[in-house]
Amino acid sequence: xxxVALRKVVKRYDEVEAVRGIDLDIxxxxxxxLVGPSGxxxxxxxxxxxxxxxxxxxxxxxxxxVVNDVPPKDRDIAMVFQNYALYxxxxxxxxxxxxxxxKHYPKAEIKARVTEAARLLDITDLIDRKPKQLSGGQRQRVxxxxxxxxNPKVFLFDEPLSNLDAKLRVQMRIEIKKVHQKVRxxxxxxxxxxxxxxxxxxxxxxxxxxxxxxIGTPNELYHKPATRFVAGFIGSPAMNxxxxxxxxxxxxxxxxxxxxxxxxxxxxxxxxxxxxxRAENLLLGIRPEHLTESHAHLEPGVxxxxxxxxxxxPMGMETLVYFGLEGTPICGRVDPNAGAKDGGPMxxxxxxxxxxxxxxxxxxxx
Amino acid sequence: MSTxxxxxGGPTRKVKYRSMSRDRTWAxxxxxxxxxxxxxxxxxxxxYMLITSLKSSAEISAATNPWWVFHPTLANYVELLTSNQFLxxxxxxxxVSIVVVCVTMLISIPAAFALARMKFWGSTTLATGVFLTxxxxxxxxxxxxxxxxxxxxxxxxxxxxxxxxxLLFIYPTLTVPFCTWIMIGYFASIPKELDEAALIDGASWxxxxxxxxxPVALPGLIAATIFAxxxxxxxxxxxxxxxxxxxxxxxxxxxxxxxxxxxxxxxxQIMTGALLGAAPPLIIYAFLMDYxxxxxTAGATxx
Numbered sequence: 235x236x237x238v239a240l241r242k243v244v245k246r247y248d249e250v251e252a253v254r255g256i257d258l259d260i261x262x263x264x265x266x267x268l269v270g271p272s273g274x275x276x277x278x279x280x281x282x283x284x285x286x287x288x289x290x291x292x293x294x295x296x297x298x299x300v301v302n303d304v305p306p307k308d309r310d311i312a313m314v315f316q317n318y319a320l321y322x323x324x325x326x327x328x329x330x331x332x333x334x335x336x337k338h339y340p341k342a343e344i345k346a347r348v349t350e351a352a353r354l355l356d357i358t359d360l361i362d363r364k365p366k367q368l369s370g371g372q373r374q375r376v377x378x379x380x381x382x383x384x385n386p387k388v389f390l391f392d393e394p395l396s397n398l399d400a401k402l403r404v405q406m407r408i409e410i411k412k413v414h415q416k417v418r419x420x421x422x423x424x425x426x427x428x429x430x431x432x433x434x435x436x437x438x439x440x441x442x443x444x445x446x447x448x449i450g451t452p453n454e455l456y457h458k459p460a461t462r463f464v465a466g467f468i469g470s471p472a473m474n475x476x477x478x479x480x481x482x483x484x485x486x487x488x489x490x491x492x493x494x495x496x497x498x499x500x501x502x503x504x505x506x507x508x509x510x511x512r513a514e515n516l517l518l519g520i521r522p523e524h525l526t527e528s529h530a531h532l533e534p535g536v537x538x539x540x541x542x543x544x545x546x547x548p549m550g551m552e553t554l555v556y557f558g559l560e561g562t563p564i565c566g567r568v569d570p571n572a573g574a575k576d577g578g579p580m581x582x583x584x585x586x587x588x589x590x591x592x593x594x595x596x597x598x599x600x
Numbered sequence: 601m602s603t604x605x606x607x608x609g610g611p612t613r614k615v616k617y618r619s620m621s622r623d624r625t626w627a628x629x630x631x632x633x634x635x636x637x638x639x640x641x642x643x644x645x646x647x648y649m650l651i652t653s654l655k656s657s658a659e660i661s662a663a664t665n666p667w668w669v670f671h672p673t674l675a676n677y678v679e680l681l682t683s684n685q686f687l688x689x690x691x692x693x694x695x696v697s698i699v700v701v702c703v704t705m706l707i708s709i710p711a712a713f714a715l716a717r718m719k720f721w722g723s724t725t726l727a728t729g730v731f732l733t734x735x736x737x738x739x740x741x742x743x744x745x746x747x748x749x750x751x752x753x754x755x756x757x758x759x760x761x762x763x764x765x766x767l768l769f770i771y772p773t774l775t776v777p778f779c780t781w782i783m784i785g786y787f788a789s790i791p792k793e794l795d796e797a798a799l800i801d802g803a804s805w806x807x808x809x810x811x812x813x814x815p816v817a818l819p820g821l822i823a824a825t826i827f828a829x830x831x832x833x834x835x836x837x838x839x840x841x842x843x844x845x846x847x848x849x850x851x852x853x854x855x856x857x858x859x860x861x862x863x864x865x866x867x868x869q870i871m872t873g874a875l876l877g878a879a880p881p882l883i884i885y886a887f888l889m890d891y892x893x894x895x896x897t898a899g900a901t902x903x
Contacts (some may be wrong), residue, residue: 284796333802
């Protein structure tokens with residue numbers, strides 16, 4: 235087990251800069267998830283840690299040693315691929331033990347390690363089967379088993395659950411978390427699925443266009459996003475962004491959303507934003523769960539407004555409501571019994587205690 | 601009530617849908633029709649050869665029904681199989697073909713692996729070049745090749761021309777490019793993640809080739825082997841040009857040179873020799889066909 239560090243790592247393909255100077259410190263035992271849209275450089279970063287891609291500039295360190303020019307086999311890492319990459323002509327046991335056999339481990343130890351990993355992953359019964367006789371979930375377990383038996387310093391996962399159906403994905407997500415709790419190996423996990431990132435990670439690294447947007451625990455990213463990209467990427471349905479500006483009304487700081495709608499800011503927020511210029515174009519970031527049905531006893535800082543709903547989506551435990559505010563599409567989450575109807579009027583409550591204010595031009599959360 | 605009232609103004613033309621299974625049945629009927637036609641077309645010559653090989657010279661020259669044997673005899677077979685000359689041709693062919701197959705595989709497999717996987721400067725051009733080599737017909741190549749080998753013989757003093765082993769140098773010029781090309785295709789179809797997984801597992805390039813690529817691409821390898829063997833076994837032009845002494849001949853040339861004397865064709869023995877000559881490739885096909893068809897890559901990645 236070891237810590238991993240990236241120092242100003244750059245990857246350039248001819249003209250295209252896929253990764254633009256990344257700094258990242260991953261501590262021992264940590265489960266780090268790299269998340270971002272396709273083409274953001276997350277897979278390239280993982281492959282550079284694995285040694286499958288050369289780095290153009292910067293340093294990669296595993297366990298304190300710079301491994302820039304160390305071939306993959308000497309980096310003491312194990313990787314799980316999106317399409318499993320099992321050796322089709324070998325049985326499950328042979329697949330798992332391939333690396334150990336290449337390193338001439340004693341037979342007894344190989345057997346012990348394979349048995350242990352198979353037990354851990356609950357694939358003991360499948361040990362003599364060929365990959366084509368396994369289901370997708372089982373193949374994914376074998377791929378993980380192949381990583382575990384090597385007892386490497388670092389586990390690398392490259393979108394391992396993307397090929398599974400939704401139900402199995404949730405199940406395997408929990409499996410991966412359980413395995414990590416047992417083996418405690420430093421893990422770098424790449425996904426484009428923010429739910430996977432949030433549920434698995436100790437810390438999430440949000441990447442965009444070859445750069446790191448923000449590093450933080452899932453809760454930090456959710457509640458304190460640093461940029462509009464992170465705020466919009468993390469959370470489903472995504473955060474609403476409503477054009478707004480600040481104004482002073484009778485000595486109090488208000489936020490004006492439309493000509494019709496203007497709310498006084500809660501004192502804590504007012505103090506935080508009081509120094510901002512009033513004329514600037516800002517964005518109000520508000521998550522759907524902070525836009526709910528209005529009721530009699532509203533807390534301070536929760537403001538109501540009337541709107542006409544466009545579409546409603548009953549989800550069972552909640553109903554998502556969609557409406558427009560001067561052309562900006564907005565999503566809210568209301569109680570299924572709140573009487574939301576397609577095309578019907580509704581009084582909604584906006585919890586400004588959980589609002590975010592962003593600079594529209596720079597996308598920075600203020 | 602008039603009948604007009606019933607007409608609701610809808611489309612009167614009835615669209616007739618045929619069931620899928622009916623369509624399938626007809627497709628199958630046509631397929632079988634053409635397959636049978638094709639089978640007859642390809643099987644008539646060997647059957648004719650078989651019939652003729654069972655006839656005596658007298659019966660062949662007598663104007664009887666050519667599609668029937670009235671006095672079957674194995675004399676042609678006995679004569680050929682006890683003739684040292686024929687066995688010599690057979691032996692020469694076998695040695696040449698087997699060695700050529702081995703040489704071809706030893707060159708083609710690593711070459712294809714390198715061209716398919718190790719991206720190096722000019723690898724794509726080289727891969728295309730390999731294929732273009734194959735497109736040059738051997739009837740254009742035999743004269744320059746003859747000249748080249750004659751020059752080598754003069755310089756080194758090693759006798760090459762009119763020796764069966766000269767074919768070991770020449771046949772690979774036909775087999776290596778094509779086999780390399782086939783293997784490039786097979787290797788390229790192996791998911792990239794498989795060699796990356798092997799690389800991370802600690803395999804060297806050579807180990808990746810021998811322990812992952814060769815077993816996974818076995819159907820392709822067998823296809824290439826069959827091809828190399830067939831080409832070597834059936835090659836006619838090169839051995840005709842490069843070997844002339846009776847004891848240096850391979851089967852196809854041997855049969856035609858020794859069994860046709862002037863304008864006398866020993867048809868019975870020619871047909872017998874050709875049939876016996878066709879046996880080894882047939883046997884090899886029969887044994888390797890299952891492997892050839894089997895898709896061994898199934899299950900490597902998500903299907």
